[in-house]
Amino acid sequence: MTTAQDIARQQELLRRARGRAAGPRAERTAADGPAPLSHAQHRMWLMERLGHAGALYNVPFATRLRGPFDAGAFGRALTGLVRRHEVLRTCYPHADGEPYQKVSPPAPVPVRTATAPAGTEEARRLLHDEAARPFGLADGPVLRALLVRHAPEDHTVLLTFHHIAVDGGALEIVARELADRYRAALNGRDGDPAHEAPRYTEFARRERAAAGGPGGAGLAYWTERLAGARPLALPGPAPEGPRGAARVLTAPLPPGTADGLRSVGRSHRATLFTVVLAAAFATLLEATGEEDLVIGCASSHRDRAEARGLVGLCVNTLAVRPDLTGAGDFPALLGRVRDEMLRAQQHRHVPFDAVVERLGAAARDGAGNPLVGVTADVPGRPVVLDLDGTAATAVEIPSETAKFGLGFFLEEASGDAPERCVVQYDTGRLSGETARELLAAFTELLTTVATAPGARPLARRTPAGAPARPEAPAPEAAAASVRAVEAVEAVFADLLGQRPGPDGDFFLLGGHSLLAVRVAERLREHFGAPFTGLDVLEHRTPRAAAAALEKRARQRAARRPGRAGTAVRAGTTLVTGGTGGVGAFVLRELAARGRPVRALVRPESAHLVPEGVDAELVEGDLADAESLRAAAGGVSAVIHAACTFTSPEVDVAAMRALLSARREGPFVFVSSVDAYGMPSVADVAEDAPSEEPLSSYGRAKLDCERMLLAAAGPRGGASVVRAPIVWGAHPRLRDQLRWGATGALYQAARAGGPVVLPPSGALPPSGDTWSGAPWVHAAALARAVVHCAEHPVDGAVTAVGGHVAWSEWAGELVRLLGGPGAVVASPESGPGLLHRHRYRAEVLAGQLAERPGEDWRSVLAEMLRG
Incomplete structure (x- = not known):
C-alpha cells in the first residue's frame, strides 16, 4: 500500500x-x-524607456472568493507557479541600449494583505491603487499579489501582472495551475505538473530567428498591404481631456442581438467577431466619410504547438485594411472585411512591431498618432480564479489608461450582465460628445444588422457638431524663438549626422525610438525643462520641439511660491517641508493619487519641488508663524513633514501655529523614533511609552505629538508617524548621508581611512549587543503618511522599513565608494550612533512593504550616485 x-x-x-x-x-x-525580447515585449520596454508607459501595460486579474480561504496555501501555490514559469521572475535590463531577458532565481512570492469591508470605497481604492501602481521592468518583479479581506469567509484576490509577461491566454493557464496548486497545498502537496513548462526565452529566440527566414515573405506582404495607409484623423471637435486617459461608454443591446449577428455571419461565411469588426468599419465610414481605414485586432501565436501551455506574451496585432470604395450596404462591406481578414490571418505570425519598424515614418502622422489607432473586439468571459471550497466571481478593475485612440466592443450576456455595446476612447484624441455619438451609431447599426442586415444602407456622414478634422501641428509651434529652434537643430545635427531645417522630420532624418531618448536627454540639459523620448516622437521637428521646450521652461520658471491666498481647491492637502527629503516624496505620492496639493516652501529652495507635481507653492517658514497659519487656512488636510533638526523651540512653535489654523480634517505629523527616548527593552512595540533619557530633538517631537493629539480630542483625525533614519534619492537626504548622523562614517570611507563603527555595548536588561540603525525608504514613508491622511489612526504609529547592522552598512559603503578603507570596531563603550533598539511597525506594515529598489543596498547606491 x-x-x-x-x-x-x-x-x-x-x-x-x-x-x-x-x-x-x-x-x-x-x-x-542573453535572450532577446520578443517584438511585442520590446515595444512595451521601449515605451517605459521613453518615459510614458506608467500603468498602461498593467494587467489586473481580480477574483472575489466567498467561502473558507487558506491564505498560506494560496501563497505556496503562487510561489510554485512563479518557480515553474520563468517569465514571471524575469526582469529586463539593457546593455548598450539593447534590452535582454534576465531570469531571477526562484524565491517566495509575497502576498500583501489588507482589510476593507466589501463594497466600500476603501476596498475599491485598495484594488484600484494596486492595479494602477507602475512596474519597474529593469529590476522586476512583473507580478504583485494583494489579498483584501472583507470578512472571515469573504476575500478578493488581486494579481497584477505587467503585460510584458502575460496575455489573455496566459491568464487562463495561470488560473488553472493556481487552482490545481492550491488544491494540492491544502492536502500538503506542491502540485507540480509532471511536464516541464515551456520557456518564453526560447519563444522569443524563435520569433527573432524567423524574421530572417519564412517571416520575410509575410513582412513583405504587410509592407505592401499597408503602403500609403495613414493614421485616421478621428472625427468631431477638438478633445479637451488629457492624452492617454481612458473613458468607457456603454449602451445595452436588445436580448438576442449576439445570436442574430451570429446568424448573419453564418449566412456570409463570417464569424461573430468579423461581423462586429465590419460594424466598426461601417461606423467609422459613416462618421468620417473615409473609405481607406485601418482597424487593429488582436491575434495570437497560441495556435502553434510550442506556445500551448506557455505563460508569456504571445499576442500579435493584425492591421486590417479592406477596400471599402463604393460599398453601398452592410452585406457588401461585410464581404470585403471578411476577405481582408482571411488574407491577414494567413500572415498572422509576422510581429506587427516588425511591420511598424519596416514602415518607419509612415507608421505615424505629424502629431505622432500611430497607424493603428482604432481597435475592435468581442471579449470572452472574464477569467476567474476558481479555488476549492469557494464561490468565485470575477472583479472588474477598469483601466484609466488608453492603449488606442478608440475601441469598439460587443460584450455578450454573462450571468446577470446583459449584452451591451462598449466604446472606449482616449480623452486626448476624441471628445466625449463625439464618443457618445459613435456609441449610438455603433449600437444602432448592430441592432439593425441583427434583425435585417440587407436593409442597412451605408451613408457617408459626419457626427453632428463638426466635420471630420485633420490633425494639425500645435499652433504654438510657430511661436518658437529662432535661438531655440537653432539649439534643437544643433542637437539633431549632432545625433542624426545631418543638420535639418526648422521643419525637418526626425523620422525622415533617420531617427528611431532609442535615438529619441538620447535627443531628449540633450534637450533637457540645454533647456532645463522636462522632455522625454516620446515627446521627441510627438514633436518631430526642431520648430515644434523648440516651442514645446520653451513653453515648459516658462511654466517651470513660473513655479515660484506666492503668499497663501484665500482660494483653495476642494480637497487640498497642505504639505510642509515640500522641498525636504520626506516632503518631496509625500508630494509625489499625493500627485500619483490625484490629490490637490498646497506645498509650503522657502523661495530659495522652491526648485527642489519634484518635477511633474502640480502643486500650489506658497511661501512660508517654520519660524514664521503667520505664514504657517495662512498656509493652513482652508485646506482639507495637513501633512506636517518639516523640521529644523537643531531648533526644538522653533519646531514646537510651528506646531502650535499650524494647530491654531486647523479647523477640521486629518492632520498627520511626521515625528521620529527619538520620541520613544531610551526604552529599557531592545524590541520596542508601537504602543511602548517614552522613557528617559530623551534628546532635545526627541523631546521636541514628543511635545509636538502631545499637542496634536490633545488638540484633536474626541473628534479624532490626528496621526503621528514616528520614523527613523530616512534614505532616498533626494538632495536633502544625500546631504544627511554625507554630513548628518552618518557623516563620520561616510567621510571616513570616502577618504579611504578606517571606518570606525559605533560601539555596541550591552543593552540592559536583554544584553543585546546588536549595533545598527532602524531606517525607512522615503517612498515607503510617503505611502504610509498619505495612507494616514486618508485613514487617520488617532494616535502614534511607527514607520520603520527595516534594521541594518552598522558592520554591514559600513562594509557596503566602502565597497560602493571603491576605497581601500577597513571597517573596524570601536574600542569605546557608550551610547554610540543613534541607539541599538529594534522597532515594530504593525499598523502601517502594508504601506511599508518593500518594493523593488527599496532595499537598503539599492537606496545607498542610488544616493551615492547623486
Whole structure:
C-alpha cells in the first residue's frame, strides 16, 4: 500500500530529476548569450524607456472568493507557479541600449494583505491603487499579489501582472495551475505538473530567428498591404481631456442581438467577431466619410504547438485594411472585411512591431498618432480564479489608461450582465460628445444588422457638431524663438549626422525610438525643462520641439511660491517641508493619487519641488508663524513633514501655529523614533511609552505629538508617524548621508581611512549587543503618511522599513565608494550612533512593504550616485 510518505518521496525524486534535466538546457541557453525580447515585449520596454508607459501595460486579474480561504496555501501555490514559469521572475535590463531577458532565481512570492469591508470605497481604492501602481521592468518583479479581506469567509484576490509577461491566454493557464496548486497545498502537496513548462526565452529566440527566414515573405506582404495607409484623423471637435486617459461608454443591446449577428455571419461565411469588426468599419465610414481605414485586432501565436501551455506574451496585432470604395450596404462591406481578414490571418505570425519598424515614418502622422489607432473586439468571459471550497466571481478593475485612440466592443450576456455595446476612447484624441455619438451609431447599426442586415444602407456622414478634422501641428509651434529652434537643430545635427531645417522630420532624418531618448536627454540639459523620448516622437521637428521646450521652461520658471491666498481647491492637502527629503516624496505620492496639493516652501529652495507635481507653492517658514497659519487656512488636510533638526523651540512653535489654523480634517505629523527616548527593552512595540533619557530633538517631537493629539480630542483625525533614519534619492537626504548622523562614517570611507563603527555595548536588561540603525525608504514613508491622511489612526504609529547592522552598512559603503578603507570596531563603550533598539511597525506594515529598489543596498547606491 502506498503511503503519503511514499508519495511525497516520489514527488521529491521527480523534482530532482527535473532539475537535473533542466541543468544542461539552461547552460545551453546561457551559452547562446542573453535572450532577446520578443517584438511585442520590446515595444512595451521601449515605451517605459521613453518615459510614458506608467500603468498602461498593467494587467489586473481580480477574483472575489466567498467561502473558507487558506491564505498560506494560496501563497505556496503562487510561489510554485512563479518557480515553474520563468517569465514571471524575469526582469529586463539593457546593455548598450539593447534590452535582454534576465531570469531571477526562484524565491517566495509575497502576498500583501489588507482589510476593507466589501463594497466600500476603501476596498475599491485598495484594488484600484494596486492595479494602477507602475512596474519597474529593469529590476522586476512583473507580478504583485494583494489579498483584501472583507470578512472571515469573504476575500478578493488581486494579481497584477505587467503585460510584458502575460496575455489573455496566459491568464487562463495561470488560473488553472493556481487552482490545481492550491488544491494540492491544502492536502500538503506542491502540485507540480509532471511536464516541464515551456520557456518564453526560447519563444522569443524563435520569433527573432524567423524574421530572417519564412517571416520575410509575410513582412513583405504587410509592407505592401499597408503602403500609403495613414493614421485616421478621428472625427468631431477638438478633445479637451488629457492624452492617454481612458473613458468607457456603454449602451445595452436588445436580448438576442449576439445570436442574430451570429446568424448573419453564418449566412456570409463570417464569424461573430468579423461581423462586429465590419460594424466598426461601417461606423467609422459613416462618421468620417473615409473609405481607406485601418482597424487593429488582436491575434495570437497560441495556435502553434510550442506556445500551448506557455505563460508569456504571445499576442500579435493584425492591421486590417479592406477596400471599402463604393460599398453601398452592410452585406457588401461585410464581404470585403471578411476577405481582408482571411488574407491577414494567413500572415498572422509576422510581429506587427516588425511591420511598424519596416514602415518607419509612415507608421505615424505629424502629431505622432500611430497607424493603428482604432481597435475592435468581442471579449470572452472574464477569467476567474476558481479555488476549492469557494464561490468565485470575477472583479472588474477598469483601466484609466488608453492603449488606442478608440475601441469598439460587443460584450455578450454573462450571468446577470446583459449584452451591451462598449466604446472606449482616449480623452486626448476624441471628445466625449463625439464618443457618445459613435456609441449610438455603433449600437444602432448592430441592432439593425441583427434583425435585417440587407436593409442597412451605408451613408457617408459626419457626427453632428463638426466635420471630420485633420490633425494639425500645435499652433504654438510657430511661436518658437529662432535661438531655440537653432539649439534643437544643433542637437539633431549632432545625433542624426545631418543638420535639418526648422521643419525637418526626425523620422525622415533617420531617427528611431532609442535615438529619441538620447535627443531628449540633450534637450533637457540645454533647456532645463522636462522632455522625454516620446515627446521627441510627438514633436518631430526642431520648430515644434523648440516651442514645446520653451513653453515648459516658462511654466517651470513660473513655479515660484506666492503668499497663501484665500482660494483653495476642494480637497487640498497642505504639505510642509515640500522641498525636504520626506516632503518631496509625500508630494509625489499625493500627485500619483490625484490629490490637490498646497506645498509650503522657502523661495530659495522652491526648485527642489519634484518635477511633474502640480502643486500650489506658497511661501512660508517654520519660524514664521503667520505664514504657517495662512498656509493652513482652508485646506482639507495637513501633512506636517518639516523640521529644523537643531531648533526644538522653533519646531514646537510651528506646531502650535499650524494647530491654531486647523479647523477640521486629518492632520498627520511626521515625528521620529527619538520620541520613544531610551526604552529599557531592545524590541520596542508601537504602543511602548517614552522613557528617559530623551534628546532635545526627541523631546521636541514628543511635545509636538502631545499637542496634536490633545488638540484633536474626541473628534479624532490626528496621526503621528514616528520614523527613523530616512534614505532616498533626494538632495536633502544625500546631504544627511554625507554630513548628518552618518557623516563620520561616510567621510571616513570616502577618504579611504578606517571606518570606525559605533560601539555596541550591552543593552540592559536583554544584553543585546546588536549595533545598527532602524531606517525607512522615503517612498515607503510617503505611502504610509498619505495612507494616514486618508485613514487617520488617532494616535502614534511607527514607520520603520527595516534594521541594518552598522558592520554591514559600513562594509557596503566602502565597497560602493571603491576605497581601500577597513571597517573596524570601536574600542569605546557608550551610547554610540543613534541607539541599538529594534522597532515594530504593525499598523502601517502594508504601506511599508518593500518594493523593488527599496532595499537598503539599492537606496545607498542610488544616493551615492547623486
